[in-house]
Amino acid sequence: MVQMRPIIVRYGEIGLKSEFVRRKFEKKLISNIEDAFLRARIECSVVREHGRIFVYVDDIDGACKVLNKVFGIVSFSPAFECSSDKETLKKFGVELLANSFSGGESFAVRVKRTGKHEYTSQEAGAFIGEAILNAYADKNIHVDLKEPKVVLSVEIREKRAYFYLETIEGPLGMPLGSQGKVMGILSTKEHSILAHWLIMKRGCSLDLIYLEKENLEKENDKKGDDETLDTGLGNGLEKRLDVAKERKKKAYENAEKLRRWNPNMKIYDIEVKLGGDENFTKEDYACASEFAFKKGALALVSGETFEELTEKDRFEDNVADMPILFPLIGFSDEEMEKRMKDADLL
Amino acid sequence: MVQMRPIIVRYGEIGLKSEFVRRKFEKKLISNIEDAFLRARIECSVVREHGRIFVYVDDIDGACKVLNKVFGIVSFSPAFECSSDKETLKKFGVELLANSFSGGESFAVRVKRTGKHEYTSQEAGAFIGEAILNAYADKNIHVDLKEPKVVLSVEIREKRAYFYLETIEGPLGMPLGSQGKVMGILSTKEHSILAHWLIMKRGCSLDLIYLEKENLEKENDKKGDDETLDTGLGNGLEKRLDVAKERKKKAYENAEKLRRWNPNMKIYDIEVKLGGDENFTKEDYACASEFAFKKGALALVSGETFEELTEKDRFEDNVADMPILFPLIGFSDEEMEKRMKDADLL
Known part of the structure; x- marks a missing residue:
């Protein structure tokens, strides 16, 4: 058997002032690390000691890839252990x-x-x-x-000593789930997932809502029962069905990129009233917030940019039953692209 | 007389797609550059040509300091001009x-x-x-x-040629005032001004609201008329008056740092109901939004962080008559500090 080697994991944010908050942070971080290794099917044993976490593994390369996607880690170093x-x-x-x-x-x-x-x-x-x-x-x-x-x-x-040659930067932030639960609204727009990622990085556990803009499948089923729908309208419906399918596929592809960071994330499909375009309306937000409230979420997270929000009159009308967070509100296109690249979200 | 030298100014964001938007951007940028030089009492003459702006000045060092604080500029190079x-x-x-x-x-x-x-x-x-x-x-x-x-x-x-040896990075973003008007809520917390800065960088023109949490000056005036207030209560009032003065002083010091970027910014003092602490309540937001609406603002901007917003139950209760933007919602302390340093806001 290969001997297990330790990886020294460093963590902590400036914001961790009280002992209580720090404990909670550490507990959540360790549990997230254990979960991540379990999912990656890498055996590990985790020890906490004096503000450090030691993860013992035999697959060092695999382990580094795993640790790279655990929020709350400042840096880590694959090490060798010996007597002092x-x-x-x-x-x-x-x-x-x-x-x-x-x-x-x-x-x-x-x-x-x-x-x-x-x-x-x-x-x-x-x-x-x-x-x-x-x-x-x-x-x-x-x-x-x-x-x-x-x-x-x-x-x-x-009595122990740990030698290492390199220090790898972690993703920083707070451990996933150390803060409240929020619901992200899934969008077809590529940059939108950065908003969800930023809020996950603050420690929120995040699930996603996909808004089915038109329930066309149902209409399509109905079509068979009713011969009068056959001409013209039938073709138009099929086209819309294709568009809707394409849109959903794109949104789910976006979600997959987020799943690299949050593998336990759930996606809920909910039906909203007919509405053609990719931008969210006041009604969309209302539906989403009603659903999110039932699931115990504290807030909605939407990935709209400043430009998207100020388009037409949508800026004035985003009131839902719970706060909607727009984490991208202060970002430029260039900054979003850079952040998405850094976060492996492209 | 010293001959005026040109500074080549480069601008433009990926987001500038249409010719109309680009024209608006350029017009606003030139007017902002002219304003900034006027305020700095540096004579200048501005020429637009083929996607570049040429600013002619005799005080090159002074001009570089000015251009460094004009949103929308990507980079600039002090140049020498000759025939080609x-x-x-x-x-x-x-x-x-x-x-x-x-x-x-x-x-x-x-x-x-x-x-x-x-x-x-x-x-x-x-x-x-x-x-x-x-x-x-x-x-x-x-x-x-x-x-x-x-x-x-x-x-x-x-027929002209421009020689230069260095290219200085500008602050990027959109020209101040090229987007809608917003109202920032001024806070005593140092990091809060970063929120306002981020929204200004998106092009919004921003004025500030200072919430006078208790109108103690009035109470203090009254005190003189009423002898019964003299004992005990009088001292308590003075102490609260000191605290309130200190708070206002700190908030205004924060505003001064923003003024480096937005010299024409107005600050409105408005009275709100008695409320002791530095965090904003639902009532504060309501007062601020009522006032902001009258002034024609599209949204409020508040510099609260994720942690501040999720404290206690404030997260659930931030509904005002207009959207409240929280641009710092996705930032960590470290990121805020870095951004503030880069933006000369410390």
């Missing part, structure tokens, strides 16, 4: 860098330490660095604390 | 780089051209580059088209 006695640290440091040097590189050892040890952090950095210098003397390497090419980081905690 | 005949281009290119080389630098000449000339863009780049190479042969310089240290850009338009 001086000789082991030296030996381990040397072994880990076996493939890091080709000739002439600069390097640095950066040590953080908690617990009682026979050495200080600075001393540990010095003796590990010296061991590396000696071991790879033939590679002509040198120490550069300011701008090293290779950085070996060491976190020493009591 | 071959000999002048060569002479001008050489003269402009008199202080650019100390020894061993790489450089490139980049030419854009419109109009009829005896040379192509590529040829112009070649002969200007050659003249520079010859003129500074003692400085051991060389041409590097990929990663040059010094870039000389040349825009040739008919």
